[in-house]
Amino acid sequence: MAEQRKIGEHTISYDGIFNVNEIFQILKEWIKEYDYKPNEQFHSEKVDDNGKQIMYRINPWKKINEYVMYDVYVKFVLTDVKDVYVDIDGKKRKMNKGAIMFYAYVALTSDYEGSRESSPMIVFFRSLYDRLIAGNEMSKWGQTELKETLELRKRMEAYFNFDHFKEVKA
Amino acid sequence: MENPRFNTWIRKKGVIDFYELYAMVPDFFQTRRFFIQERQFKQKKGTAKGKEFEVFWFIARKIDEYKKYEAEVYIYIDNAVEVEVEKDGKKKKMFKGDAHIRLQMAIRNDWQKKWTGPFKSRLKKFYEGYVIDEELRARVAEMYHIMFELSEKIKQVLEIEGATHWLK
Numbered sequence: 001m002a003e004q005r006k007i008g009e010h011t012i013s014y015d016g017i018f019n020v021n022e023i024f025q026i027l028k029e030w031i032k033e034y035d036y037k038p039n040e041q042f043h044s045e046k047v048d049d050n051g052k053q054i055m056y057r058i059n060p061w062k063k064i065n066e067y068v069m070y071d072v073y074v075k076f077v078l079t080d081v082k083d084v085y086v087d088i089d090g091k092k093r094k095m096n097k098g099a100i101m102f103y104a105y106v107a108l109t110s111d112y113e114g115s116r117e118s119s120p121m122i123v124f125f126r127s128l129y130d131r132l133i134a135g136n137e138m139s140k141w142g143q144t145e146l147k148e149t150l151e152l153r154k155r156m157e158a159y160f161n162f163d164h165f166k167e168v169k170a
Numbered sequence: 171m172e173n174p175r176f177n178t179w180i181r182k183k184g185v186i187d188f189y190e191l192y193a194m195v196p197d198f199f200q201t202r203r204f205f206i207q208e209r210q211f212k213q214k215k216g217t218a219k220g221k222e223f224e225v226f227w228f229i230a231r232k233i234d235e236y237k238k239y240e241a242e243v244y245i246y247i248d249n250a251v252e253v254e255v256e257k258d259g260k261k262k263k264m265f266k267g268d269a270h271i272r273l274q275m276a277i278r279n280d281w282q283k284k285w286t287g288p289f290k291s292r293l294k295k296f297y298e299g300y301v302i303d304e305e306l307r308a309r310v311a312e313m314y315h316i317m318f319e320l321s322e323k324i325k326q327v328l329e330i331e332g333a334t335h336w337l338k
Contacts, residue, residue, distance in 0.1 A: 020331040020332045021331070021332055023332070024332040037314075038314075038318075039176075040178045040318070040321065041177070041178055041179070042178065042179045042180075042181070043178070043179070043180050043181070043321075043325065043330060043332075044179075044180070044181035044182070044183075045181070045182050045183070045184070045328070045330045045331060046181075046182075046183035046184065047182075047183060047184030047185070048183075052331060054330075054331055054332070056332070078331075081331065096331070
């Protein structure tokens with residue numbers, strides 16, 4: 001089996017007005033810009049008296065070479081999402097109000113094709129290679145991946161860090 | 171399905187347009203020249219909370235003599251109660267319940283099982299790894315595109331927030 005090592009994680013929580021489609025758009029743009037492949041795993045929506053409870057899981061990944069790949073596990077948990085109308089530049093626009101939790105688990109996967117595990121000896125040499133020979137390279141890749149995901153985090157924070165939306169009656 | 175390259179779950183608890191969903195999935199694949207077979211359709215009385223629906227489709231399309239696309243769509247709706255909903259000024263029968271939808275797709279290489287045996291299987295590995303590797307990557311990308319499109323259409327039918335964000 002491929003070996004996965006954790007590089008870092010990012011968590012953002014926000015409670016207020018946002019637009020679900022715009023949040024997904026930020027994620028989509030980041031995936032395209034950094035040439036990741038989207039692997040959508042789960043999308044759930046429950047409608048109850050408090051509003052919509054949405055959960056979304058996606059695993060963007062990118063191959064670095066034939067041995068190493070970046071794996072990012074992104075999870076959105078949106079609770080009590082309701083439709084609201086906000087005033088933007090004098091125009092009424094439909095938005096969402098609720099709480100959102102963004103979580104990203106950043107990992108570096110080596111031997112993702114599982115080609116170096118045919119015998120215990122090969123697995124042993126693989127771990128030796130990962131730690132002693134490719135250790136520096138691995139940490140460089142890890143840093144690059146962390147930087148890329150930090151960019152996603154910054155974009156999310158920038159999106160959530162606003163207070164210019166004012167709710168108006170529908 | 172063994173080793174699916176695309177595997178996703180969609181879940182919606184609320185009002186579900188089951189009739190539209192049931193019509194849309196076969197139509198989606200038929201227009202893309204896929205062979206579609208409904209392998210299961212179950213409608214159970216369920217519990218006092220409502221009915222149960224279970225639908226399973228097997229989908230395939232031959233790429234050439236060596237490889238083909240295979241997909242599976244599984245829909246399970248629990249606690250489905252029929253409700254009348256007004257949509258675009260028209261009254262429509264829908265279900266209120268809990269829907270679980272699984273979408274899977276894979277590329278089946280050597281679907282005729284001609285490349286078996288120790289020598290042929292090594293040859294097959296070489297063929298897939300070095301001769302048709304680029305084509306396989308392109309096919310996977312095409313497959314992802316088809317499945318994302320379907321996933322978005324299903325989300326649109328189910329009216330899930332953030333439904334149209336991948337192919338915009």
